[in-house]
Amino acid sequence: xxxxxxxxxxxxxxxxxxxxxxxxxxxxxxxxxxxxxxxxxxxxxxxxxxxxxxxxxxxxxxxxxxxxxxxxxxxxxxxxxxxxxxxxxxxxxxxxxxxxxxxxxxxxxxxxxxxxxxxxxxxxxxxxxxxxxxxxxxxxxxxxxxxxxxxxxxxxxxxxxxxxxxxxxxxxxxxxxxxxxxxxxxxxxxxxxxxxxxxxxxxxxxxxxxxxxxxxxxxxxxxxxxxxxxxxxxxxxxxxxxxxxxxxxxxxxxxxxxxxxxxxxxxxxxxxxxxxxxxxxxxxxxxxxxxxxxxxxxxxxxxxxxxxxxxxxxxxxxxxxxxxxxxxxxxxxxxxxxxxxxxxxxxxxxxxxxxxxxxxxxxxxxxxxxxxxxxxxxxxxxxxxxxxxxxxxxxxxxxxxxxxxxxxxxxxxxxxxxxxxxxxxxxxxxxxxxxxxxxxxxxxxxxxxxxxxxxxxxxxxxxxxxxxxxxxxxxxxxxxxxxxxxxxxxxxxxxxxxxxxxxxxxxxxxxxxxxxxxxxxxxxxxxxxxxxxxxxxxxxxxxxxxxxxxxxxxxxxxxxxxxxxxxxxxxxxxxxxxxxxxxxxxxxxxxxxxxxxxxxxxxxxxxxxxxxxxxxxxxxxxxxxxxxxxxxxxxxx
Amino acid sequence: xxxxxxxxxxxxxxxxxxxxxxxxxxxxxxxxxxxxxxxxxxxxxxxxxxxxxxxxxxxxxxxxxxxxxxxxxxxxxxxxxxxxxxxxxxxxxxxxxxxxxxxxxxxxxxxxxxxxxxxxxxxxxxxxxxxxxxxxxxxxxxxxxxxxxxxxxxxxxxxxxxxxxxxxxxxxxxxxxxxxxxxxxxxxxxxxxxxxxxxxxxxxxxxxxxxxxxxxxxxxxxxxxxxxxxxxxxxxxxxxxxxxxxxxxxxxxxxxx
Numbered sequence: 001x002x003x004x005x006x007x008x009x010x011x012x013x014x015x016x017x018x019x020x021x022x023x024x025x026x027x028x029x030x031x032x033x034x035x036x037x038x039x040x041x042x043x044x045x046x047x048x049x050x051x052x053x054x055x056x057x058x059x060x061x062x063x064x065x066x067x068x069x070x071x072x073x074x075x076x077x078x079x080x081x082x083x084x085x086x087x088x089x090x091x092x093x094x095x096x097x098x099x100x101x102x103x104x105x106x107x108x109x110x111x112x113x114x115x116x117x118x119x120x121x122x123x124x125x126x127x128x129x130x131x132x133x134x135x136x137x138x139x140x141x142x143x144x145x146x147x148x149x150x151x152x153x154x155x156x157x158x159x160x161x162x163x164x165x166x167x168x169x170x171x172x173x174x175x176x177x178x179x180x181x182x183x184x185x186x187x188x189x190x191x192x193x194x195x196x197x198x199x200x201x202x203x204x205x206x207x208x209x210x211x212x213x214x215x216x217x218x219x220x221x222x223x224x225x226x227x228x229x230x231x232x233x234x235x236x237x238x239x240x241x242x243x244x245x246x247x248x249x250x251x252x253x254x255x256x257x258x259x260x261x262x263x264x265x266x267x268x269x270x271x272x273x274x275x276x277x278x279x280x281x282x283x284x285x286x287x288x289x290x291x292x293x294x295x296x297x298x299x300x301x302x303x304x305x306x307x308x309x310x311x312x313x314x315x316x317x318x319x320x321x322x323x324x325x326x327x328x329x330x331x332x333x334x335x336x337x338x339x340x341x342x343x344x345x346x347x348x349x350x351x352x353x354x355x356x357x358x359x360x361x362x363x364x365x366x367x368x369x370x371x372x373x374x375x376x377x378x379x380x381x382x383x384x385x386x387x388x389x390x391x392x393x394x395x396x397x398x399x400x401x402x403x404x405x406x407x408x409x410x411x412x413x414x415x416x417x418x419x420x421x422x423x424x425x426x427x428x429x430x431x432x433x434x435x436x437x438x439x440x441x442x443x444x445x446x447x448x449x450x451x452x453x454x455x456x457x458x459x460x461x462x463x464x465x466x467x468x469x470x471x472x473x474x475x476x477x478x479x480x481x482x483x484x485x486x487x488x489x490x491x492x493x494x495x496x497x498x499x500x501x502x503x504x505x506x507x508x509x510x511x512x513x514x515x516x517x518x519x520x521x522x523x524x525x526x527x528x529x530x531x532x533x534x535x536x537x538x539x540x541x542x543x544x545x546x547x548x549x550x551x552x553x554x555x556x557x558x559x560x561x562x563x564x565x566x567x568x569x570x571x572x573x574x575x576x577x578x579x580x581x582x583x584x585x586x587x588x589x590x591x592x593x594x595x596x597x598x599x600x601x602x603x604x605x606x607x608x609x610x611x612x613x614x615x616x617x618x619x620x621x622x623x624x625x626x627x628x629x630x631x632x633x634x635x636x637x
Numbered sequence: 638x639x640x641x642x643x644x645x646x647x648x649x650x651x652x653x654x655x656x657x658x659x660x661x662x663x664x665x666x667x668x669x670x671x672x673x674x675x676x677x678x679x680x681x682x683x684x685x686x687x688x689x690x691x692x693x694x695x696x697x698x699x700x701x702x703x704x705x706x707x708x709x710x711x712x713x714x715x716x717x718x719x720x721x722x723x724x725x726x727x728x729x730x731x732x733x734x735x736x737x738x739x740x741x742x743x744x745x746x747x748x749x750x751x752x753x754x755x756x757x758x759x760x761x762x763x764x765x766x767x768x769x770x771x772x773x774x775x776x777x778x779x780x781x782x783x784x785x786x787x788x789x790x791x792x793x794x795x796x797x798x799x800x801x802x803x804x805x806x807x808x809x810x811x812x813x814x815x816x817x818x819x820x821x822x823x824x825x826x827x828x829x830x831x832x833x834x835x836x837x838x839x840x841x842x843x844x845x846x847x848x849x850x851x852x853x854x855x856x857x858x859x860x861x862x863x864x865x866x867x868x869x870x871x872x873x874x875x876x877x878x879x880x881x882x883x884x885x886x887x888x889x890x891x892x893x894x
Contacts, residue, residue, distance in 0.1 A: 051778040066699065067765050069805055070707040086785065122781070129781035131774045131832050133798040140788030158798060164706055165801060172773035179769040187762065210754055239701040274672055276679050279703045383725070386674070386733055449778045497686055543689040548656060549697050549755045552689065 001256070003607055003622035006410040007111035012628050016115045019411065020454055024461035031056035033465040036456065037204055037219040038062070039191050039246055042071035043163070043441060044424025045225030046170030047448030053182035054173075055453055060217060061174070062186045062206055064241055064554075069171040072227060072239040073444060076163025077284060078147060079155035080127075080441040082120040087144050091152040093117045098629060099150050100439060104404070104432020105581035105597060106631050107259070107605070109624065111411060112429045119450040120442050124156055126449060130169040134158050147437040155438045160284070160376060166441055170448070189215070190554060191246045193478040194222065194253050194420065201419035202466055205478045209554065212547045214479050216470035220460055221419045223452065224250060225444075228403035228425040230263065232562050232569060233514065234506020235272060236400035237282040243558040244565045247407050247426055251568075255415040256607035256620060258408035258428035260565070261573035264435055264582045265515040266401035267333035270384055271353035280399040281384060283377050285437065288326045288333070290361040290370065291394070293317050295354050299344035305355055305393050316340055320593070329634075331434065331582055332594070334398035334515045341397070348395045357393035398515060402440060404431040404582065405572070408607040408622070412455035413447060416607075421456060423447035428605070433581025486546050489556045494539035498555040501536050505559070505566055508532070513570050518586040522574040529570065533563045568608050568617055575619060578602045590633070599631050644670045645737040649684065651696055652744045657753050663742075673733040677720060678703060678710065680732055698757040703728040705869060708804030711811070712757045713744040718808035718867040726806060726869040746807050748816035750854040761807045763853040764821060770849035771842035772825045774835050793831045800828040802870040809864035809872075815856025820864040822846050823876035830883050840887035847884055 008019045026034065034057050038049045041063040049061040065071065085091040096117040101108060128134065128142070134156050135143040144153040158165040177183040186206065192214065193205040203218040229244035230236040251257050268287055269280045294315045296308050317336055318325045328336070341352050362370050367390060371378070378389045385395070406428040413421050413429070424444040431439065512525035536559070544550040579588040579595035580602070588596045597603075605622040646669045654661030666688075671680055678700050685695035701709040705726045712727055714720035720730040735741060743757065751759040801824070809820035826843050829835030835842075851857070858877055865874045 047778075054777045065701060065707075065709060066761055067708075067805065069765075069768075070701055070709050072702060072707070074707050075702050075704055084784070122779075125781040125784045126776070126778060128784040128787075129774065129776040129834055131797075131801075131829050131835050133794055133801050133828065133832070136789055136791045136794040138791055140790055140794075141785050158801075161706070161802065164804075165798075168801065172768065173776075173778075175765065175768040176773040176775060178765075185765075187765075237704075239707060240703060241701050273674055276672065276675055276683050278676075278679050278682055281704050383729060384676075384731070386731070453778065497689055499682070499686065541689070543692070544694050549758060551697060552695055 001416070001609060001620045003256070003408060003416070003605070003620055004410060005109055005111075005622060006412060007109060008411070012110060012114050015111050016118055023454060023458040026457045026461050028056060032058055034058065034221075034460050035060065035219040035466065036221050036223060037217055038223045038225060039204065040071065040225035040227060040424070040426070041068035041171070041174070042073035042225060042227055042424060043167055043170055043444030044426070044448045045071070045223070046167065046174050047445050048223055048225060048423055048452050049183055050170060050173035050177050051449050051453045052456070053177035053180070056182075059177070059183045060186065060219065061183055062189045062191065064188065064190050064209065066187055068174055068185060068187065069168060071167065072242050073167045073441070074164045075237075075239065076441055077160045077282070079145065079157035079162045079438040080123065080166060080445070081147070081154050081436075081438045082124045082156060082442065083117055083154060084121055084124060086142060087153045089152045091154050095152065096120060096154065100430070100436060101432065101629050102634070103434055103436040105434050105595065105634065106432065106599070106603065106626065106629070107262070107580055107624065108430055108432030110626060110628055115451065116430050116443060116446050119446045122450055123442065123445045127166060127169050130173060132158060132165045132169045150436070163441055166445065170445070190557075191226075191249065192482045194249045195474050195478050196253055196417065197468065197472065197474045199254070199418065201417050202468070203470065203475065205475065205482055207482070210549055212550075214482055216475045216479065218466055218468070218470050220463065220466045221421060221456055223421045223423060224407065224426050225424045225448070226426045228406065229562075229565060230400045230403050232505070232566055233400040233510050234502050235277065235280050235510070237266065237269060237280055238400070240279065243561065245558050245561040248561045248565055250407060250415060250417065250420055250422075252610050253417060254610065255417045255420055256408045256609045257405070257568055258605050258607040259405035259433070259572065260569040260608065261513070261576060261583050262404035262433045262581060263400060264402040264404065265331065265334045265398045267330050267337065267398045268356070268396045269399035270381065271348055271395050271397035272350055281380070282399065282401065283381065283396065285330070287356060287374060287377060290373065291326065291356040291358050292360060293326050293337075293354055293356055295340050295345040295347060305347070305357070314340070314345070331515070331584065335584060335593070337398055338515055353395035353397045355393035356396045358389060359393070362390065400514075402435055404428065404433060404435055408605070412458060413452055414455070414459060419459060421452060423452055433583055485557075486553070489540070489542050489553060490546060492540040492542060494541045496539050496541060498540065498542065498552060498559045501532065501540070502555070502559045502562065505529070505532055505563055509566055509569070513573050516584050516586055517573050519574065522570050525570050526567065526574075529563065529566045536560060536563055571616065572606055572608065575606060576602055594634065597633070603631070643673050645673060645732065645735060645739070647671055647735060647738075648740045650740060650742045651757070653696070653756055654753055656755055671732050673731070675732045676703070676728060677714070677730040677732065678728050696757065697755045700728060705729045706804060708806040711746060711806045711808055713746065713811060715742050718746070718811040719869055724869060724871050726804070729869075746811035748810045748855070750816060750818070751807065751810065759807075761805070763855070764805055764807060764818065766853055767818065767822060767846050767849050768825065771838070771845040772829075774829060775838060787833050789833060797828050797831040800824045800831070800872065800876050803872055804870055806869065808867045808869065810855065812863040812867040813856065814861055814863065815859060817858050818850050818855040819858040819877045819880065820868065820872055820874065822850050823874070823880035824872050826883055827876040827879040830879065839883055840890065843880060843883035843887045847880070
């Protein structure tokens, strides 16, 4: 299979303009004849639905929550990047492009990233016009702050709720189109199958989560905006319903899955505290500006941190990285915490936590200064942990947070299945091997507001409107397969709940395919995953019926897909014999413990093609060509 | 963690109802070993795993982000929407709030406009209908002017943000004796009316959203302030006052009715 990125030729700055001119347009009077299905209502899906409907397309939008205002984009705290250069500190589209390519450790497509930087400014304009209440300076103009991985202030924010406010902006635009009759909204629906006709995407089958009905929906194009797969680790900062199922349905029908091993681990989360735990909560990275990270020098030291004298503490980040200290990048800080805990120095009831201590900062600046800077975070910590971080050091540990990999798409955001488009975190396109802070919101909205609405017309203009109806054999077969799967799941006479399988899978992935990986561990994981898949088939138990709301049945489907996906992710990590960004192979590191890329052999995208349930997937390669950026080794010494 | 870890024994009285036509009843479940560090929803997870293991049907409850921002979760716990902890969603309530031997009563949002789906799950889509009636600024993608063209007093931006923080959970409706959605509507109308770009449609928005709220079976406001007391985002009823001003202004000054 040849993976053609389809980025246009010519100078980088002109590619998008030129492409937009060359894309075929759909006559305005004909747009209403084309139906587009959008699955997912996060930033990407919500913004795409609204924009496509404004253009005149007939849009049907689906989400599994009770309302299109709830998807997990809502939880993003920090902000959204744009190259406005309001602070006059030297930012530009080129610099945003360059920072993003470098931050991604040179594993993304230049043309896509440049386009992202180009449209970033339009996003801010549009969101302000929608009424997003971004933070402002006294003079009434927009405020900016700086964020990791950049030396300029280019991040726009709405308190600690930027994701929420941007999502509510997209949601309100979507509501307006629902009222105008241009979007038909289907909440509480789960996609169950992608339907192809003549190898093109022509519709989906959904399950009504309230009454269990399987519903058929036909369309001229299907857009997946179904988010990332961070929940493969079971414990993550993702929402409970975040899943990989829709992407995997597309994968099983021939869409290739790109760079699944590129996942991001965030260093400052509230640690795991018990077997019953359902999720991990992220705390802003800004805490590392004033907190000092340490563990006891003696393994298994169970004294209260206040009783451990200074001389018996190991400030391991300051020791190992004297110049960056506690401010090393996300991946470096995460791996260092894992290393000390694996060696037995971890603290807390599970031994998988390290201290983040503000005692020195409080002594230096006073409690009031620290409260002004971090008050809300300290409150959040106290609420969850029931411990006072002004008095006792916080405990933190890294957690799965974002996934850079996703369904492979070309420059038009179309997958290897004609008519199937993938946007937002669900695709792989812009972040390479590592995503910079405040760039996820930017990409989701860029895809939905400003890229897909153009590129999708290039596809639709080349086809007649679909009207074969949903009685075709392709839909019949899809529905029959789903019915069969539901029957199998509900009749399974085993003993274990879907959650217990998910928990076990999460442990395997975290231990062997998490923030540090090696060949032996990955090979071991493949065996463990296979064993767990087998047990899942024979020892699962799903209570309830398929004719009403049954969250256990929903979970069973999602966990089954995570089990299948885990294999692809692990294979990808095994095949990529280099370290880059969030993918750290212990065999490939510099003397300082920094990721060591192999640009000779791995400057490419690896995309996996499904070969049937029993066989291993096949890998394909899209070489990455850098014409504008010089590849260099990241260094934080 | 470093704080005292313990377990408590509680008696859970939880509302079970198999759909809108079922009568519904309380089921009492003895939970002898609740770890106090659990969140309320994690406690329900544990109970559900046990119910399923015993061949019973798990309790259905809505939840998603479990960090207090998506607005998906919510139930009335011991008579209070989202439970006894102030300014927190149900997912941010922890079991250390309860004492050994407590009876914990859990019920769904009860309001005429929210049809019950199952157990603790209700249909809050009427809130989406209210939003569709006018909870937006009419701007198409591509037509926006440069973002810094309209300066906005920082104070107004802050007030707009206070109102925009609403997560649409519906606790205000559940707590109100009239099952009114005035705090929800007031928050959205205020958020947009405080911004210059929201002014052109302010009158129409206030009228349409208020009218739709009434049509959908929500009651009206009689200043009980119960909504404000349970709102997890601490949205103030001054937003209802602002809605009323916008509404009256619209009624007098606008050509629309």
